[in-house]
Amino acid sequence: MTLEVVARHEVPGFTLDVAFSAGAGVTALFGRSGAGKSTLAGIVAGLVRPKAGRVVLDGEVLFDTVAGIAVPARRRRIGVVFQEGRLFPHMTVEQNLLFGRRFRSGSSGREGMAAITELLGIERLLDRRPRTLSGGEQQRVAIGRALLMDPRALILDEPLASIDVPRRAEILPYLDRLKREMRVPILYVSHAIEEIARLADTVVVLEAGRVVAAGPAADVIARHGLPSLSPSEEGVFLLATVDRTVAGQGTILRHAAGELTVPVVAAPPGTVLRVRIHARDVALAVGEPGRLSFRNRLPATVSGIAAGDGDAVTVALDVGGSPLLARITRDAVADLDIRAGSRVIALMKAVAVEGY
Numbered sequence: 001m002t003l004e005v006v007a008r009h010e011v012p013g014f015t016l017d018v019a020f021s022a023g024a025g026v027t028a029l030f031g032r033s034g035a036g037k038s039t040l041a042g043i044v045a046g047l048v049r050p051k052a053g054r055v056v057l058d059g060e061v062l063f064d065t066v067a068g069i070a071v072p073a074r075r076r077r078i079g080v081v082f083q084e085g086r087l088f089p090h091m092t093v094e095q096n097l098l099f100g101r102r103f104r105s106g107s108s109g110r111e112g113m114a115a116i117t118e119l120l121g122i123e124r125l126l127d128r129r130p131r132t133l134s135g136g137e138q139q140r141v142a143i144g145r146a147l148l149m150d151p152r153a154l155i156l157d158e159p160l161a162s163i164d165v166p167r168r169a170e171i172l173p174y175l176d177r178l179k180r181e182m183r184v185p186i187l188y189v190s191h192a193i194e195e196i197a198r199l200a201d202t203v204v205v206l207e208a209g210r211v212v213a214a215g216p217a218a219d220v221i222a223r224h225g226l227p228s229l230s231p232s233e234e235g236v237f238l239l240a241t242v243d244r245t246v247a248g249q250g251t252i253l254r255h256a257a258g259e260l261t262v263p264v265v266a267a268p269p270g271t272v273l274r275v276r277i278h279a280r281d282v283a284l285a286v287g288e289p290g291r292l293s294f295r296n297r298l299p300a301t302v303s304g305i306a307a308g309d310g311d312a313v314t315v316a317l318d319v320g321g322s323p324l325l326a327r328i329t330r331d332a333v334a335d336l337d338i339r340a341g342s343r344v345i346a347l348m349k350a351v352a353v354e355g356y
Contacts, residue, residue, distance in 0.1 A: 001185050003027070005152065007043050007053035016040065016050070016209040025201030026186045027180050028217065030193075035206040037189045041155050043151050044187060046073030057153060057185075077148030083158040085138040087130040094142050095125040097148055115146045119181060120174050136167035140174055147182065154182075157189045168195075175199055188256055197221060197237060197274050197356045236279075238322045240355070242271040250295075250350050257298040257320030261350040273355040279314060279325035280354035285345040286336045295350040299323060302342040305333065317346055 001024050029037040044055055046062065049070065055063040057078075062071045070270035075081040087096050097113055117123040118141040139159050146154060159175075160168045172195070179186065180201055190196055196203060200217040213220050219222055221237040240253035240260055252258040253273065260275060267273065283294065300317040307313055313333055317324040324346055328356045338344065 001058040002186070003058075003185055004054070005044060007040065007055070009039060009043065009048065009049040009050040009053075015207060016204070018211050020204045020211055020214050022187075022202045022204070024183075024185055024186065026188050026199050027204065028188045028190060028196045028200035029204050029206060030196050030200075031206035032191055032192060033192075034208075036209040037191075037206055038157055040206070041080075041101075041157050041187055041189050044065050045155050046071065046076050046080050047080070047294040077150065077152045079149050079154045081139070081142045081154070081156045081159050083161045085130075085135075085142040087138055087141060087145075087299040089130050089131070090172040091262040092126065093122065093128055093133070094231050096130070096141055097126075097145050099145060099346075113144075113208040114146060115337070116147050119177060120144050121343070134167055134170075136171040139163065143174075143178065150212070151184055153185045153187065155187045155189070158191075158265070159188075160190070160192065160195060163287075166188035172198060172253075193221075194276075197276060198257070201274055211269055216273055217252070218272065224252045235305070236277060238275045238277065238324070239276045240273055242267050242269050242273060244269060251355070253318055253355065255298070256322065257300070260298075260348075260353060261355045263351060265355045268356075276354040276356065277324060278347060278352065279327040281316075281348055282324065282326035282329060283347040284326050284332070284336065284338065285314065285347055286338070286342070289345055289347065292347065295352060296348040297344075298324075298346045298348075300344050300346045301338055302338055302344060304311075304340055305338070317344070319346060 004021045006019040007016060016039050018040060029040060031037050039048055043050050051066045053063065061069050062076055063069060071174055088099065110192065111187060120143060122137065122140050122144060125133065125137060160171060188199060203209055203217045203220040205213040215258060238255060240255040242265065243254045244250045245251045245264055250261045250263050251265040253262060253275065262275065265273065298319045299317045304319050305313055305314040311329045312327055313330055314327060315326040315338065317326060326346065
């Protein structure tokens with residue numbers, strides 16, 4: 001199933017002008033707040049009517065200004081889950097779920113609801129009301145309600161933005177499972193790079209209403225990079241392949257620059273992972289550093305040095321043809337005599353390297 005979108009939309013002070021296509025799986029719309037992500041998702045869902053454009057889902061034209069086609073949202077069979085969940089407070093969880101079934105094109109009985117409640121881990125919540133649920137539980141119920149509409153596609157618009165970090169960790173495994181087991185395209189709107197790295201098959205990066213990068217997630221994340229949201233988020237993704245898991249050590253990955261050790265990853269050998277490394281977690285050494293607690297040591301070439309705030313600088317590195325960043329002090333740069341072209345060793349703790 002494919003989704004093709006061409007749209008131009010204008011509101012005071014902002015113009016959205018985009019074109020992209022996406023296949024099956026999770027397509028992430030990534031960008032800062034105000035980039036146009038939710039507006040674009042609304043255009044696909046039929047909740048926003050652009051001034052010009054064309055939306056085609058699996059060969060069916062849902063919107064086309066030239067042909068005069070504008071299929072109403074209720075007939076597009078696209079499930080939408082918003083940031084707040086928007087459950088009906090006077091209904092139980094079961095009643096909220098059954099409300100979604102009213103929009104089905106056919107009836108599949110309660111077996112369909114049983115499968116979805118099991119998929120999302122909400123089967124024990126059916127008699128409860130939304131106010132008694134955690135944020136993560138509410139979002140899982142909202143997703144279940146959308147799935148029970150028998151959608152041809154699913155839009156998750158910042159589904160974790162209003163949930164605290166522990167609850168995000170609670171719901172992400174269910175989104176992982178949803179991605180694996182449901183055979184519908186998912187349009188995932190987010191400005192959280194961790195969510196995108198974990199879930200997305202395709203990434204469309206938006207800036208000020210324009211598409212600045214689009215393609216397979218591994219390529220966009222590792223090769224094009226994604227905009228940093230704050231200095232603490234500064235880091236990069238490398239592509240590495242699972243080699244083996246060693247008890248008491250972790251999972252060993254192969255990269256062009258050498259081996260990387262990460263906390264145990266439940267993935268078979270040969271799986272390609274996106275490995276996130278924060279600039280703040282990278283130390284540098286000139287020459288062989290000797291015996292250290294750092295498990296990861298990759299030879300690197302300095303490609304540039306950029307001044308930061310205060311005494312910090314960002315050192316851009318090339319590790320086996322992949323970019324890497326290190327955040328160190330000006331004093332360290334001077335002491336190690338680091339400059340463009342310098343050969344160094346990039347040091348990283350195994351527990352600081354995240355594999356997705």
